[in-house]
Amino acid sequence: MxxxxxxxxxxxxxxxxxxxxxxxxxxxxxxxxxxxxxxxxxxxxxxxxxxxxxxxxxxxxxxxxxxxxxxxxxxxxxxxxxxxxxxxxxxxxxAFPSPPKPAATNTPPRDVRKDLGIPPDEEVSDARPKGKRIEDLTVMIDPGHGGQDTGALMPHGAGEKTVNLLQAQAIEAEFAKYGIKTVMTRTTDDEFPALYARPRRAYAEKVDAFISVHHNSTAADRDPREVRHTAAYASTPNGLALAKAIQQYVGPQVTGVKNAGAQMRSYAVCRNPAVASCLLEIDFINLPEGEDAALNDADRRSRIAHAVLIGFLDWLFAPDDGT
Ligand SMILES: [Zn+2]
The missing domain is CATH 2.60.40 (Immunoglobulin-like)
Known part of the structure; x- marks a missing residue:
């Protein structure tokens, strides 16, 4: 029909x-x-x-x-x-309900080093680059999804990939203002760098931090108006320190939505043992207000970008490792 x-x-x-x-x-x-x-x-x-x-x-x-x-x-x-x-x-x-499938057994865990091209005997660390001069830093900004992979859909039909890129570009511009070099994993809506190609590149280019930018949506039967929030995720303790430092500033005062804080979750782009990595879920976009804010509110994107910068600096200059 x-x-x-x-x-x-x-x-x-x-x-x-x-x-x-x-x-x-x-x-x-x-x-x-x-x-x-x-x-x-x-x-x-x-x-x-x-x-x-x-x-x-x-x-x-x-x-x-x-x-x-x-x-x-x-x-x-x-x-x-x-x-x-x-x-x-x-x-x-x-679909009609189907009986639960028996749990898969004997699935070997993914070899992160293999996924990222890190030689087995190479010593790597995702510790923060303490003492490094601002002008010597490089941060990789990763607009999530791209190309055929639209990510979450918004009411007017555009995909998450579009607002991820807009927000990532705002972060890129904000970091540039303060002389911090950035590298983008993609710069157009049409590109789709493979999932593991992104952290692989972060390792290969020896960047100092990796920030993945996403927007959220709910499963079909969950009402996004009931769960709308902003959150950050990481998959290593050092990544979590970065996620926490950033997310404390990306709260309701800049996004207008509840802050669920930072927590550990297993994400392909965050499991990098060589680069402190985090993933930001800025807001939910499968509802009218979330779409409007992400797509049309350039001021909010700038405020969020500034918050990400402040959080990054907070992480960089924190007195102790592991905070
Ligand atoms: Zn996403």
């Missing part, structure tokens, strides 16, 4: 420029959930009109973006949106 339109005026028939349903995508197969979020956008000019999704009237954000939680059943589901004289259908499938 594809959307159709019963508007009288041809102009309002144009479901282009990010207008439509971004999630679930047409014919998508969702896991065995009992409800899902539906995100998308109607023309901003129609934002004051009542929007009905699966028979329930919903708020429309000023950009035209909307979110609704709708109940679903295993099998084929069709959801209808109506506003004014417009109608939009979306058909997708939901």
């Amino acid at each position: 594809r959307f159709f339109c019963i508007a009288l005026a041809a102009a309002s028939c144009a479901f282009a420029d990010g207008v439509g349903i971004a999630f679930p995508q047409e014919n998508a197969l969702l896991p065995a959930v009992k409800r899902t979020y539906v995100i998308g956008a109607i023309p901003a000019a129609d934002a004051t009109q009542p929007l009905t999704i699966a028979g329930v009237t919903n708020d429309v954000y000023k950009t035209g973006a909307f979110i609704a939680m709708v109940p679903v059943e295993g099998g084929t589901n069709t959801i209808t949106l109506t506003w004014g004289t417009n109608t939009l259908d979306r058909t997708f499938r939901v």
